[in-house]
Amino acid sequence: MAGSKDNSGSRRGRPSPARASAIDRLILEHARALFLAEGFDAVAMEQVAAAARISKGTLYARHSSKEALFTAVTLDLIAQWAQAAAQYDHLLTDDIAQRLRHHAHLMVRSMLRPDVVSFQRVLRGIKHRFPQLADAVSGAGYRHIVDIIRGDILAAAERDGRPVKDAEGVALTIVSAIGGFDLYAVTSGKLTVEQFLAHADRTIELAMAARAAW
Numbered sequence: 001m002a003g004s005k006d007n008s009g010s011r012r013g014r015p016s017p018a019r020a021s022a023i024d025r026l027i028l029e030h031a032r033a034l035f036l037a038e039g040f041d042a043v044a045m046e047q048v049a050a051a052a053r054i055s056k057g058t059l060y061a062r063h064s065s066k067e068a069l070f071t072a073v074t075l076d077l078i079a080q081w082a083q084a085a086a087q088y089d090h091l092l093t094d095d096i097a098q099r100l101r102h103h104a105h106l107m108v109r110s111m112l113r114p115d116v117v118s119f120q121r122v123l124r125g126i127k128h129r130f131p132q133l134a135d136a137v138s139g140a141g142y143r144h145i146v147d148i149i150r151g152d153i154l155a156a157a158e159r160d161g162r163p164v165k166d167a168e169g170v171a172l173t174i175v176s177a178i179g180g181f182d183l184y185a186v187t188s189g190k191l192t193v194e195q196f197l198a199h200a201d202r203t204i205e206l207a208m209a210a211r212a213a214w
Contacts, residue, residue, distance in 0.1 A: 023062075027048065027069075031048045031070075036118045036122065041125070071133065078140055081141075088102070088106070094159060100204045100207065103145065105197060107175070108196050142175065142179070178200050181199050
């Protein structure tokens, strides 16, 4: 309506690109906070719109459903975690063992972050009702770290002159060994952070010992 006071932009025409980007960021930040604090089921699209101080129409124009919004929040979180992890890339050398240990330690520390722990709790809460959604958003983060490790393995194979048969399988094995250990032991309080890091180191040690089979 012409007299609406929707804060999503100017009353005349569309918001500027900068304002549109700011609105997108506000939506994701407020939606993330609500999802992590209250869980998926307890959050309504109206709550997100109110928190971001925009109209429901503006919200639905960007995210057609709560499931779509949750997926967008997930992808944004993964991008933020990846950006935070990338700040340590300057510490990496060309040594594949060092690179794999680096990624393994980042996995461990990421899994223990409070926001990641909260997010995993939300995912578990929706898995029985939205299994495809839960699997898709969980798989996005899983796929990200697998691709990073796979890329390093392929680069090392070319750099070191040691052909690799299944870089994807090796990367999946490493990520599964660390991620599965987290689900089994850390979340139940059976292990300390130091013990989890030691497990990550042992995983990489075994992977390197089997390099001829890669």
